[in-house]
Every structure is written in C-alpha cells, then in structure tokens.
Amino acid sequence: MLSLTSCYSSTTVTTHEDYTAEDLTGRTTATLPTLDPQPIVAKATSTLPATVRSQDGTDVTITDTSRIVAADRYGTLAQTVYALGLGDRLVGRNTAAAFPAIDKVPNVTPAGNTLSTEAILDLRPTVFLTDSTIGPDAVQKQLRDAGIPVVFFDPTRTMEGVGPQIDAVAAALGVPEQGKALRERTQSEIDAAAKDVPAHETPLKIAFLYLRGPAITMIAGPGSGADSLIKAVGAEDAGTASGLTQQFVPITSEALIAAAPDAFLMMTDGLESIGGEDGLAKIPGVAQTPAGKNKRVIDMADSVLLSFGPNTGHVVAALAKAIYHQ
Incomplete structure (x- = not known):
C-alpha cells in the first residue's frame, strides 16, 4: 500500500489585504526544511517491460x-x-x-x-x-x-x-501506481501552499533574473517557468507585464526600468556569482527600479527554484513566506 503521508510541516502565511510593496525591503532567502524529496514509498518495484x-x-x-x-x-x-x-x-x-x-x-x-x-x-x-x-x-x-x-x-x-x-x-x-500517488500528494501540497498566499489588492510585480557572473545577465519573460512560479505566489511577472516576448532576454537598463519590479527573484548561486546585493546594485537599471531602491531580493537554492518537481508545493510555500514575511 502506498503512503501519502508527508514528513513536511505546512507553512502558514497570514493574509494581509492591505499589503503594499513598500512594506518589505532587503534580501530574504527562501529555504525548505530539507532539499531531499520525500519518497512516496521506501522502495518501489518496477513492473516491466x-x-x-x-x-x-x-x-x-x-x-x-x-x-x-x-x-x-x-x-x-x-x-x-x-x-x-x-x-x-x-x-x-x-x-x-x-x-x-x-x-x-x-x-x-x-x-x-x-x-x-x-x-x-x-x-x-x-x-x-x-x-x-x-x-x-x-x-x-x-x-x-x-x-x-x-x-x-x-x-x-x-x-x-x-x-x-x-x-x-x-x-x-x-511504477505508475507510485506515480499516481506522488502526483496526488504533490498537487495537494501545491493547493495547500496556494491557499496560504496572502491576498492583496495590487499584486506584487516580481522580475526573475538569471545571472551567472557579469557575463550572463538575463531577465525572464513569458514561458520561462519563472512566470508560472511567480503567478503561483500571487504576484505578477514583471518581465511579461512589461511586454517581453521571449523566455529570457539580456538585461538592459531600458528593460529593467520598463519592467519596474517591486522585487527580484533569483537563484542563490546566481546572486552570489555577481557579488551578492552589492553586485546586483551595479547592474545598469537596477537602481532605477522599485526593487533596486528598496534592495528587495528573494533568492532560493538553484537546485529547487525552477525544478517544478515533487518539492513544488514546498517551494511555493517557502517563497510565499520569504516574499511576504521578511
């Protein structure tokens, strides 16, 4: 028999109807209780071929x-x-x-x-x-x-x-039976996380930046995957809203200013590759955005942020907590 019990405790986020982007500043790192996915069964047996x-x-x-x-x-x-x-x-x-x-x-x-x-x-x-x-x-x-x-x-x-x-x-x-159980458990965790996302009249605008040192600096647009995750935490993808048509485009001061994000979402290693918040502030256009002025950055481990795997519900919960509760 398959066990659907999760070893993770749910993250509770209080709803703030009067939330505004100016309420939060600085860097917050979103973390999971563990990066290890929880096996749906201790040891599965494959039915083959x-x-x-x-x-x-x-x-x-x-x-x-x-x-x-x-x-x-x-x-x-x-x-x-x-x-x-x-x-x-x-x-x-x-x-x-x-x-x-x-x-x-x-x-x-x-x-x-x-x-x-x-x-x-x-x-x-x-x-x-x-x-x-x-x-x-x-x-x-x-x-x-x-x-x-x-x-x-x-x-x-x-x-x-x-x-x-x-x-x-x-x-x-x-292992289709284990797959069905894992899919149902994962969806249940995603649904639970979505219910805990704070409600607010004006959605936060978040821009996902993909950085790998000063040579690779990209902002995400529609279809990047980041847009789907940003929507899941009750926010608006700033790149898509600004009119970008590609999944990723090189960062320019014009693109960032047009996107006008309230916060930046980044992979932790990517942020560190440019020298952290100080390095981010040196990228042209960052200082002219609301996120840059408030130094508002949310980062998360590279190995989970855009994986959209069995930890997705916990990723959404952790991001919601990091974004709305510094």
Whole structure:
C-alpha cells in the first residue's frame, strides 16, 4: 500500500489585504526544511517491460530499471526518480541534481551542463532519462547506438506540468501506481501552499533574473517557468507585464526600468556569482527600479527554484513566506 503521508510541516502565511510593496525591503532567502524529496514509498518495484513514447517521437521499451541515470538542466528528473522510491537505483545524475540524499551519486556533467558519454557508459546504465535542455545531442544518440534505452521528457517547466511530468517518469520506470500517488500528494501540497498566499489588492510585480557572473545577465519573460512560479505566489511577472516576448532576454537598463519590479527573484548561486546585493546594485537599471531602491531580493537554492518537481508545493510555500514575511 502506498503512503501519502508527508514528513513536511505546512507553512502558514497570514493574509494581509492591505499589503503594499513598500512594506518589505532587503534580501530574504527562501529555504525548505530539507532539499531531499520525500519518497512516496521506501522502495518501489518496477513492473516491466514498459514501452513509452519519448518526447522526440521515438517509442522506447525499458526492460531493466536497476541502473538509472537522470539528467536535465534543473535536476527535476533525478528528484522525481528519488521521490518515486527508486533512489537506490539512481547511479548517475547531473550537476543540477544537488540534493543531499544523492550527493555521492556520480555526476555525468563534469563541465557544467555538458554530458559526458564516457562518464555515462562507465556507469553501465540500463535506462537514461533526459530532455532537450541538456546535451550535446550527439551524446544521447551515442547512448542509443550503444543499446541503452534513452527517454526524452518534456523540457517545459511550469506549475501545470508538474503532475504530467511525474506521470511520464513513473510510466517509463514501470511504477505508475507510485506515480499516481506522488502526483496526488504533490498537487495537494501545491493547493495547500496556494491557499496560504496572502491576498492583496495590487499584486506584487516580481522580475526573475538569471545571472551567472557579469557575463550572463538575463531577465525572464513569458514561458520561462519563472512566470508560472511567480503567478503561483500571487504576484505578477514583471518581465511579461512589461511586454517581453521571449523566455529570457539580456538585461538592459531600458528593460529593467520598463519592467519596474517591486522585487527580484533569483537563484542563490546566481546572486552570489555577481557579488551578492552589492553586485546586483551595479547592474545598469537596477537602481532605477522599485526593487533596486528598496534592495528587495528573494533568492532560493538553484537546485529547487525552477525544478517544478515533487518539492513544488514546498517551494511555493517557502517563497510565499520569504516574499511576504521578511
């Protein structure tokens, strides 16, 4: 029997109808009780073979899930494998899958998000889970040529996509019952977090900034995933509202001033890569925004902020607490 009991305590956020952006200033780091996803069962048993349609249009049959390698830009697939109760079979992951429970699992992306064919083959995987956010494509082709089942999943990361992604991974690994239970638990946690988001007459405008040192500075727009998360915490995506049409565009002073965010949302490592709040203040246009004037920054661990995996409900709850209760 599957257990739907969560080890997390819910986060309660008091509603403030009279909330205004000026009420909050400074930096707040949103944190989870633990970065480890909670397995839906202690140890799952796969029913195989399982044949699924890969995102690239290929029908893939999986006959063995004893050695799983999972790699995507945000570590979502490894989180999902672990939460399905298959963590003991995860033999390879990428840098973004950085939660403590799999810290000792070998990393197959020694150079950022670049897959290493040799590193993967050395692990003797029986199935490789991935998507188009990580590559190069030649690696996945080489793995298929070597006889390894390679399953591509939808690379889109949104609130609406959390459940379907869990179902898809569960189907590929032959654990659909665990997938159904994990999807229901995750949705229940998302719904509970949404109920605790403070109500306010004028939604806060939040801009998501993706930074990797001074050379890579981007502001998010529609379809970035960040817009979906910002909406989930009762706020408005500043980039989208300002008229951006792409998922990410280079930061310019004009773009920031037009967005006029009340707060910035960022990954913690990205914020630190430019020298923290002091470095952020030096980016052209930041000082001219309400967020810049109030030094209002909310940051969260890179490995969970945009993963939209089984921890999503806890991410929403933690962000709501950080945004509205400094």
